[in-house]
Amino acid sequence: MADGASLSLTVDLALAGLTVGSAAALSGIGLVVTHRATGVLNLAQGAQAMATAYLLRELVVVQHWPTALAAAFCLLVAAPALGLLLDALVFRPLQRRGAGPAETMVACLGVFVLLIGTVVLLWGTAPLADAPSLVPATPITLPGGHLLRLDTAVQLGVVLGLALLVGAVTRFTGFGARLRAVVDNRRLAELAGVDADRVSAAGWAFGSFTAGLVGVLLAPFLLLDPYGLPLLVMETMAVAVVARLRSLPVAVVTGLALGIAQSELTRLRPGGQLLPLVQSVQVNLFVVALLVAALWGAGRTVGDGGPQAVPGGGRPAASLAGQAARAAGTVLLLLPLGFQGDDLRRALLVPALALVLLSVVVVTGYGGQISLGQAGYAGLGSLGTALLISGRIPGIPALPPVAALLVAVLVTAPLGLLTGWPAIRRSGLALALVTFAVGTAMSRFVFEQPYATNGLTLDRPAFLAGDRAFYTAELLLLGAGLLLVRKLHGGRLGRALTAMRDHQAGAAAAGVDVPRLKLLAFTAGAGLAALGGGLMGLAGRAFDASAFDPVQGLVWFATVVVVGADSAVGAVLAAALLVGLDAGTAPGISAVVVGALAMALGRMPGGLAGVARRAVRWGEPRPVPVPAERLSPAGVRTRERLAERLSGRRRDGVVRR
Amino acid sequence: MNGVAPGRAARLTVRGVVRRFGGIAAVDGVDLVAPPGRITALIGPNGAGKSTLFDCLSGTARPDEGRVLLGGRDITRLPEHVRARLGLARTFQRIAVFPTLTVAENVRVGAERAGGGGSRGSFGYERDGLRTERALALLGLTAVAERPAAGLPTGTLRMLELARALAGAPRVLLLDEPSVGLDAAETVRLAAVLRALAADGLALLLVEHDTELVAELADAVYAMAAGRVVACGPAARVLADPRVGLTWGVAADDG
């Protein structure tokens, strides 16, 4: 009897898990198909899903379109059109230029950030609970008395149908053969007359369609907000990574299995201390899966071929552009000292954010290592400071704020090894996935826990209670950070870092200890981010987990790359602009600007700093031209004789054996 | 030339190196010696195992069996940068330079990572600067020293790569198809430089497709086929060896 009940519960939970599982499977199908057709892992999929869901809600709830019409428009017109647009404007130019996976990834993040910014601009950040559902949640009674929701059933049907359809098209149609030819060997396919660009365009359209489908199917189950849904969909990348970005059946099975497993895990209820942990694993099973998949095996499936480092703009010379940027940065930073009240309080964010962005400069700009997880380290700095001030760490008495900040930074810096260690053997997309997964795991398993959200105090010391005094202190710390960064970029160490970024194998051959240097970059980056995060917390006198959301980390990464990954001054300017743009205009504007620029990065190597440097170099003497072709004396004679022969007396040459 | 390769000559010795990929031995028990003051060449058709052996020597791959000795010291398990600091320099078939550094900075990276410990401090700083300047002068790069490496012609980049390798005061220099991308005149110049380096006491080992260059330069030639050394000895003799021609032909038929 008990066994029967247990089995019955198992079945019910499995059926419930199919809802999330089929959405994940759908997302996996989209990612795998897009990757096969285009060679790109569509990191922007979550944002596409979210944007489509918002559009559907707008059409149904605000414009009062019939649901079916609105859904058809969103899924069959708007989403594919977005895919085609992205292909034509962003990805095809990159492909043509032979851009590596790192550049393509930055473009994807640009799309991601731009879409989020646009949605925030249009619909705000307040979560909406009224996303329309396409299929009613009518329960269907299955044999054995189990209940399956109609929408889940439809969703499952869509997944299986779509997978079969894709399989059939690939196997049996002419387009499918061309697609497989492009997947097999893109260059040869072009030589055979296959328009590989058209195949890519179809891939983007389809990927965008499935992304939209994931969005509109998932939205009714959650609150619709610009950050939550994209992140959720990004977590389902685990499914595609497990499928090695190749196998549809594996993606579908993995998606469904993870969904069911997540549902079944609710039955595990261990007592005491373990309960919160098990619960977080259950809620965040996809994050765990992404972390595991990214750490094991993703190295070989993703990110091979092409330059892996984010292209830098060259080391800044003591140029006019550099001086101008430094002057502008100094003015922007000193300006708030004259501010009052709210303006000054908002400005407190600028130096703190600048330090976090500097951490990206160190890791990505100088070291050439992609790190999407810097928000995690910033959060650790903030949370650590709060815990230490509140005396919540067992065995350590409550510390005064300054000491707490210092200790938090010192403890977080070595944690940089969490991403630095995987970076030793990874690069490009594989490293991006790992660092993103680590950042997300920190957010979910460390920041969003009861101990972190309840009853923490984060008070400034008495002498920094005033905003102006605190801002001055922040400037001093930022100055110290800039000095450290300068030390990292100059001299022997700076040359070694640049060498590692430019050509890792070459650097190793020249005697540069590449693994140690990577660990150093990640450690320094984690320390800087922790300092910035701690200051953010002290500025707002609270630990705010949402400030260190993984999506926030993506925005920061994109910002730094857009400004010029290896420009420290650029990072400071960017911090001022990010804070200033959103405060001065409407929230979301900064993301739109950053996203648009990141998408255009393929056309401006080195970011804005690179553009500025080239503009200044315009007036400088041009490089010596490469010597023109010269024919050897014998070649000249031969050519003359050949011309003679071709013009007159033709005779049959006899081929000798 | 003095000072670029100071008098600490060393030979590179390879003993019974085996490297397998999934059960297939790409390098199957190779013995080889690159003595100081000599140019040793490694030839063979594509797939003969030259590149894999080269990787085992430079440290990008670890052999499954056998040993690699640098001046009597076992370096088989040492990572690349440690080998470099011990005096084993290499160049790449697809030239490896740091495009955003200037020519001088590129060379300086090599100088600063040179072994001997005392690279820090003002003495080390001066010594590194001196080595950089010497290497630049030796390879005729002084005029372009302050230019960024990006966009320089292939011939110049090849010289730059060599200069960086030499700035590290190497004892053994591994060259992976150094003539790739060079025209005939540039190849002549490269050959002259390599000969001068050997005369200065450096041990050179080059992997090269261009048998003509090999015949002109090499004091000793090892011909590989199917992971093994099939002939070795003076260049003229090995290149004329019918077995070498035969194996090349067979390899070509295998496709």
Added chain:
Amino acid sequence: MTVEAELRGVRVRYGPVEALHGVDLAFPAGRVTLLLGRNGSGRTSALHVLAGVVRPSAGRVLWRGTEVGGLDAHRRARLGLALVPAERAVFGSLTVAENLRLAVSGPQADAVVELFPELAALLGRQAGTLSGGQQQLVAVTRALLGRPRLLLLDEPDRGLAPAVAARLHGILLDSVREGRTVVIAAQSLPRLPVADCLVHVLHRGRVVLSGEPAELGELSAMGEMGEMGETPPPIAGRSTSGGGPGALGGPPERDQAEHAHRGDHGGGEQEGR
């Protein structure tokens, strides 16, 4: 003589390495042109630039009198240009039939069987499972089925049995008789029974010789090749000439004589440039 295609002052660069240092090459219409040179001479790059696989970093690519440097590879393919690369010339994950069907739509089994009967039995096999020679045959057949007006082949004999290579040569000559232009890149002169063909010899990314096959011998007899620092491409003794550098096939005495000769003239060459 009309020119089907032409490279003018073309340079090709792969990252730091420049493979062609500014070459002028003409490919006369309705004839066979041989592009000779050993590994690293730039012959493959020349074919790739003509087919649109790589963009030249400088210079012009002309086809039928028009600049095609900006035209995508698949457009050139549709306009009647076919390139059979030396490596990875088939889609390994597709069946032989699918490989061939990419070239043209509709059933082509008859035409295939007519060209190479041995392929008929292989149509259902995955191309990746075939031997090197069989793959080469599939690649050549795919190119021929498209009935291109300009056919570029990179080492077409590689891996083929002598008899099959001879048949391939026959087919190529037939298509030249039908008015097509054929360009064959190889390490050494293939045993091609054709009287009227043009030979370009590339050496280290430059053209060192353009002429008729017979002239290769003449030039080396005159000692000019030595002066150029170039070993004349030996006339292949066997059909399977690919793979190793041709110089190895030659008698050793000549090799040594060459070196002695070059030693005298090494400086002269540098001056000449």
